[in-house]
Amino acid sequence: MSAGLEVVRAGALTTVQDEGRTGWAHLGVPRAGALDGPARRLANRLVGNAPDAAVLETTLTGCAVRVTGARPVLAVVGGAGCRVAVDGRPVAWGAPVRVPPGAVLEAGPALHGLRGYLAFAGGLVPEPVLGSRSADLLSGLGPPVLREGDVLPLGRTGGGAPCVDTVPWPGVPAELVLPLYPGPRDDWFTGAALRTLTTAAYRVSERSNRIGLRTEGPALRRARDGELPSEGMVLGAVQVPPDGLPVVFLHDHPTTGGYPVVGVVDEAALAGAAQAVPGTPVRFVRV
Amino acid sequence: MSGRPGAGVRMSGVRVLEAGPRALLVELASGEDAEAFHAELLRRRAAGELPSVREIVPGARTVLLDGVEDRTLAGRLRSWSVPPPARGSGEAVEIRVVYDGPDLADVAEAWAVAVDEVPRIHARTEFRVAFCGFAPGFGYLTGLPGHLSVPRRSTPRTRVPAGALALAGPYTGVYPRESPGGWQLIGRMVGPADLWDPAREPAALLGPGARVRFVPMGVCG
The missing domain is CATH 2.40.100.10 (Cyclophilin-like)
Structure with missing residues (x-):
């Protein structure tokens, strides 16, 4: 079975996001892409991905995904602060974690901030539209909003181990x-x-x-x-x-x-x- | 604007406004000037004579340059010599339509003509896509004379079908997909799936600058 994710709990609004689409605004195509770009890039860096790899963006309530395929997947949950668990056991937020095959990675509701970012080694690789895998909620381009049971393919990992495993994440300001x-x-x-x-x-x-x-x-x-x-x-x-x-x-x-x-x-x-x-x-x- | 085709003239009334630290909004004196300025931007970009910009987005009387790295560009844009838009060149996109929209009578009243005159006037007009927006592949088409502008419906429809041929203000548009909408519906396109296909090059049938003609089909079309 090829590497992928099965959506166990979709959360309030979870979408696939990368850097978005540029060069098409003249045709009425919005940019889309992760709203918190630094969080997306940092999450990708922590799992050894290129900064523009596609990640999951969650809204307020987090989400949970099961790793399909035969190998463990390196993943990280960043952006909005939340509890993180693998098969119910707490693991570190904001740091890479190995999720075994069949195990469920859970990002809990946001404790501070609003949008969480889940990056996976290899990146999410749904079919790109106009050069991007981002979901665009204004015009409906790109992969649809996640629903329970959806399966998302993961790309091949570059093989290189990530060179960092702890980084400072920006806090969420009160104002x-x-x-x-x-x-x-x-x-x-x-x-x-x-x-x-x-x-x-x-x-x-x-x-x-x-x-x-x-x-x-x-x-x-x-x-x-x-x-x-x-x-x-x-x-x-x-x-x-x-x-x-x-x-x-x-x-x-x-x-x-x-x-x-x-x-x-x-x-x-x-x-x-x-x-x-x-x-x-x-x-x-x-x- | 005046001047021989190809012999650029310096436009009057060009304003270059900053839209944040990385974008310039060039405002022209008229829609025709905006069309000419947009064409000139594309020509210079194709010729490698334009500094790097991420997006060139025409509007009704403006052209937005987004992702501008070279801040000195603003000063130069004001003094560009711009040839008038090349009219009548290239093939017009033909859109087959049936003029049977629910707002035909309202449009006829606004135009002060008989209902069956509306399709005739519309179909003999040559249109041009001035700019896009609202939805991917939705073009704002100009071509109708100013006195044939129509107001939007006072209450927008919650559902306008894909392919609906519609008027609002000076513009004609064809809805690429089902959506809410407040435009006056005068007909429908035959085969609206052709309007927008992101897997095709070009993705939009009605991209900015395209010339467009509407070809009336029988009511069975």
Whole structure:
């Protein structure tokens, strides 16, 4: 039997993610890819994978998978902090662990943070679509959301043993600080709105998802009415829909849109956004 | 814009806006200028004359350059000489449609014409894909004159079938897959699976810049 994983507990929302699709935005194809890129890369490094190998991304409740095939599989659970077990026996979080054939690797519910990353030596190798194995939840490209009983193939391992086995994982901050570059449509908002955005206390809304981090807080008033002709949107764009509440675009964001973008959050800060649970305080800080 | 084909002219009203630390949003004075600027970007990229960018995403009046490494590009973009868009070149994509959509009467009223005039006007228009969005392979097609713009439906439909031929604002579009939608439905494409196939090259039948004609089929089509 070839190496693979059988989904024992799918969790609230578990998807396959790699670096995502680039070069197709002009056809309306979102980037997709792991929301917490540093966590994905670190998890891959710990099992000896290339940094762009596909991993599992879990949401809040973790997941459990059984190793199929004849050989043990080196795996790691990182990202959101959680209890980790192999066949019910606790093992270390954030460090590589050998999972024997037939054994179940369980990533428990997140204790801090939101999205967990499970990397396996060889990487997950479902059929790529437009050069990526990432699930794109906006347009439905890539492998579907995991369900119990699904079987996912694993790739061949490179044979090289990972050169590290313990690393410092970034903690989850109590407050999400997002460095904001104003524009391109900051002139669609009043000066007061821009001051509000960079001084007021916002919170992560529970309506956030892989498309966008929605916020709750004071609404931003526009300086002009009317519709913005549809234009290209970047990762990290802070779009302001008619309700005035800023939405930070994450990896499954639409490629074009008609609501004005008041500013753009530096991509490097979005890993924190991936781990911010609803209710987390958010501050936008002008760069 | 004026000027002989191939003889680039410097565009007026070009704004280059920063969209974060790694993207530039080039705003043009009109949709035609955006079309020409986009074509020029693709020409220069193919000729190896453009610094590395990850994405070139046209919009209604803009072109977004994402993943720009060379920050000096912004200053140069403003002063580019850009030839007018090459019209009438290349084969038009022909889309076979049946004009039997549920909103034909509403569109006829908005256009102030008889219902059976709507397909005639639509089918004799040459369209062009201005940009994509909403879903992979969904093109926003321009070509109808400004006075034939129609509003979106006040209440969007929860389910629009794949292949639905639809109008909103100045645009025509064909839904590549079933989805919710607020556009006015005037017909349906025959064989909508052709619109989007990620295993095919090109994946999108209606990519930016493509010329498009709608060919009416009989009601049995």
